[in-house]
Amino acid sequence: MPTKKNNRIIKALLRQPVDTTPVWMMRQAGRYLPEFRQLRAQVPDFMTFCKTPELACEATLQPLNRFDFDAAIIFSDILTVVDALGLNLEFVPAAGPVVHNPVRSFSALQTLSIERALEKLQYVDEAIRLTSRTLQHRVPLIGFAGSPWTVACYMIEGQNEHQFQITRTMLYREPALLHAVLKLLTELTIHYLNAQIAAGAEIIMLFDTWGGLLSSSTYPEFSLYYMKAIGEGIQRTHHAEKIPLIFFTKNAGLWLKSIANAGCDAVGIDWTVDIAKARRMIGATVALQGGLDPMALYGTPQSVRLAVKKILQDFGDSSGHVFNLGHGVDKETPIENVSAMVAAVREFGKKNESVLT
Amino acid sequence: MPTKKNNRIIKALLRQPVDTTPVWMMRQAGRYLPEFRQLRAQVPDFMTFCKTPELACEATLQPLNRFDFDAAIIFSDILTVVDALGLNLEFVPAAGPVVHNPVRSFSALQTLSIERALEKLQYVDEAIRLTSRTLQHRVPLIGFAGSPWTVACYMIEGQNEHQFQITRTMLYREPALLHAVLKLLTELTIHYLNAQIAAGAEIIMLFDTWGGLLSSSTYPEFSLYYMKAIGEGIQRTHHAEKIPLIFFTKNAGLWLKSIANAGCDAVGIDWTVDIAKARRMIGATVALQGGLDPMALYGTPQSVRLAVKKILQDFGDSSGHVFNLGHGVDKETPIENVSAMVAAVREFGKKNESVLT
Numbered sequence: 001m002p003t004k005k006n007n008r009i010i011k012a013l014l015r016q017p018v019d020t021t022p023v024w025m026m027r028q029a030g031r032y033l034p035e036f037r038q039l040r041a042q043v044p045d046f047m048t049f050c051k052t053p054e055l056a057c058e059a060t061l062q063p064l065n066r067f068d069f070d071a072a073i074i075f076s077d078i079l080t081v082v083d084a085l086g087l088n089l090e091f092v093p094a095a096g097p098v099v100h101n102p103v104r105s106f107s108a109l110q111t112l113s114i115e116r117a118l119e120k121l122q123y124v125d126e127a128i129r130l131t132s133r134t135l136q137h138r139v140p141l142i143g144f145a146g147s148p149w150t151v152a153c154y155m156i157e158g159q160n161e162h163q164f165q166i167t168r169t170m171l172y173r174e175p176a177l178l179h180a181v182l183k184l185l186t187e188l189t190i191h192y193l194n195a196q197i198a199a200g201a202e203i204i205m206l207f208d209t210w211g212g213l214l215s216s217s218t219y220p221e222f223s224l225y226y227m228k229a230i231g232e233g234i235q236r237t238h239h240a241e242k243i244p245l246i247f248f249t250k251n252a253g254l255w256l257k258s259i260a261n262a263g264c265d266a267v268g269i270d271w272t273v274d275i276a277k278a279r280r281m282i283g284a285t286v287a288l289q290g291g292l293d294p295m296a297l298y299g300t301p302q303s304v305r306l307a308v309k310k311i312l313q314d315f316g317d318s319s320g321h322v323f324n325l326g327h328g329v330d331k332e333t334p335i336e337n338v339s340a341m342v343a344a345v346r347e348f349g350k351k352n353e354s355v356l357t
Numbered sequence: 358m359p360t361k362k363n364n365r366i367i368k369a370l371l372r373q374p375v376d377t378t379p380v381w382m383m384r385q386a387g388r389y390l391p392e393f394r395q396l397r398a399q400v401p402d403f404m405t406f407c408k409t410p411e412l413a414c415e416a417t418l419q420p421l422n423r424f425d426f427d428a429a430i431i432f433s434d435i436l437t438v439v440d441a442l443g444l445n446l447e448f449v450p451a452a453g454p455v456v457h458n459p460v461r462s463f464s465a466l467q468t469l470s471i472e473r474a475l476e477k478l479q480y481v482d483e484a485i486r487l488t489s490r491t492l493q494h495r496v497p498l499i500g501f502a503g504s505p506w507t508v509a510c511y512m513i514e515g516q517n518e519h520q521f522q523i524t525r526t527m528l529y530r531e532p533a534l535l536h537a538v539l540k541l542l543t544e545l546t547i548h549y550l551n552a553q554i555a556a557g558a559e560i561i562m563l564f565d566t567w568g569g570l571l572s573s574s575t576y577p578e579f580s581l582y583y584m585k586a587i588g589e590g591i592q593r594t595h596h597a598e599k600i601p602l603i604f605f606t607k608n609a610g611l612w613l614k615s616i617a618n619a620g621c622d623a624v625g626i627d628w629t630v631d632i633a634k635a636r637r638m639i640g641a642t643v644a645l646q647g648g649l650d651p652m653a654l655y656g657t658p659q660s661v662r663l664a665v666k667k668i669l670q671d672f673g674d675s676s677g678h679v680f681n682l683g684h685g686v687d688k689e690t691p692i693e694n695v696s697a698m699v700a701a702v703r704e705f706g707k708k709n710e711s712v713l714t
């Protein structure tokens with residue numbers, strides 16, 4: 001293994017001392033970059049883009065050429081598994097993802113094959129291998145998947161209806177069917193993430209975008225339980241290196257403590273969470289990642305600087321913080337404000353030397 | 358004043374002893390009722406329905422004929438003020454509310470007149486007067502408005518885009534303009550609610566549906582501040598009767614304490630909030646209203662009964678709880694499950710006699 005040139009994000013996720021707070025950005029490879037829009041225009045549809053390792057690799061690396069980020073995240077989508085299950089996924093411009101064959105019955109569920117899905121998903125491993133070779137450990141590469149609940153929302157609902165009423169109704173009407181869907185996705189996701197780790201992913205993140213739609217009593221049973229099962233099922237080391245695991249449920253500020261206790265190394269926080277309060281709530285058991293309001297990047301470079309400063313000061317001087325947005329960067333975000341954000345993390349993120357000794 | 362036949366909701370909102378937990382349901386007058394759909398079919402568009410006091414009155418009373426609710430809420434909409442400001446509001450089937458002339462500049466804002474808007478809004482007062490006369494204090498009548506932030510979201514965005522990115526962007530790009538919009542809405546809403554109280558509204562509720570989209574640092578400044586100003590600006594008594602004030606911000610479980618300290622009598626909680634934790638968080642300073650998952654009403658009467666039982670037991674035996682959903686009832690909710698909910702509140706909501714003495 002070549003020596004890592006920059007592994008401060010891994011250290012921070014494992015709450016080891018770092019020289020300065022690491023930073024990356026959810027959806028950092030994406031539409032706010034003109035070079036990404038140019039690359040994206042080379043293929044007609046989004047899934048073809050994901051399925052072409054050369055394009056996924058180039059998209060993954062693009063933000064690193066512009067910004068001093070401490071991690072790369074493989075260009076992919078949480079819905080690759082839905083596509084691989086053969087449910088006829090289509091990304092419709094403006095409308096977003098549509099699943100033409102949603103799964104709403106045991107009989108529909110029984111036709112699905114985890115094995116076939118994993119075979120189809122090998123393009124993600126290929127993209128990771130290619131990216132990993134190109135990166136040469138310049139920064140660690142993050143692999144990811146959607147949480148079973150979040151992927152189930154799309155798989156059952158059929159479309160990105162922001163309240164996911166069909167899925168949330170199934171929870172109360174046919175909980176056994178919903179659990180069967182979640183179980184299948186959990187098993188598939190464990191294999192999927194292990195393949196990503198084998199291919200070179202050095203950090204794993206689970207995106208639970210829609211867990212916050214659940215209630216305080218259903219979230220532990222229908223989302224966190226399966227995230228925990230994935231954490232227990234995947235390889236947590238590779239070539240003797242620890243693979244940090246990040247859990248991110250959006251709108252779960254009330255449940256941070258139970259998430260922190262579910263077997264992850266770090267908890268992602270969204271922009272509604274005050275990082276100082278989150279720190280007090282969960283103690284120093286896990287690291288925190290987040291949580292600048294993505295909309296704050298529509299301000300001025302100076303307002304961005306102050307917002308970054310506040311979060312870093314609120315977190316304090318200890319390790320265990322990865323600076324990030326509280327959600328994906330918005331597609332029309334001015335690039336100079338992303339630069340201002342990274343510069344401010346460098347300006348205010350320095351740790352006291354005492355922390356390093 | 359005739360004696361109220363049932364004022365236990367007022368007592369509970371003021372944390373006075375009650376015989377049993379009062380119950381009503383957000384959007385209890387609405388599309389899940391076949392008799393409402395029939396009434397609604399009499400006029401072509403939604404705003405005409407709102408503007409016809411006889412229809413609004415009948416819709417308000419319909420759920421009381423079916424269910425043993427402890428309150429009526431005037432049939433209206435939080436966007437009446439947007440319509441009255443002349444911004445060309447249209448309720449487009451499937452798409453929801455569209456504001457054809459959104460306000461995104463100081464010059465657009467300056468053309469608006471609070472006085473003209475209040476004149477146009479008199480149909481709401483008329484509906485309240487008519488309903489109040491017909492109700493004869495059988496149960497108290499709730500008047501309401503949207504919070505300035507939530508109304509501004511529609512007024513600025515122009516459409517119900519669930520992330521309200523234009524509005525949230527304005528917050529960072531042109532905060533002074535957003536504050537000017539919020540200030541105008543605050544002033545208008547104070548007059549609007551005072552007129553509702555004068556017409557017979559006995560409880561006032563502020564709906565802040567989109568406050569939870571704000572960050573921990575922007576919510577106090579851009580939403581709660583203006584809700585507090587409304588609480589300070591409106592009449593809190595009428596004919597020597599106290600008018601309880603309820604603040605409800607959806608997805609604000611992290612901020613319940615600051616909401617409780619903002620001058621309301623009761624805080625509405627959504628379904629993501631554990632009511633026992635909320636009680637501990639805010640102490641006994643204000644009452645709580647909520648927070649059954651509206652989707653729980655898609656279960657069976659028995660599962661509904663157990664969910665209701667859990668919330669009532671979690672809250673405990675003290676006064677200061679109004680049972681409700683954590684959000685509006687969904688339009689396809691089975692009516693028998695609403696009956697099961699009310700029956701369960703009666704079954705498990707009884708207070709120990711010691712509380713009454």
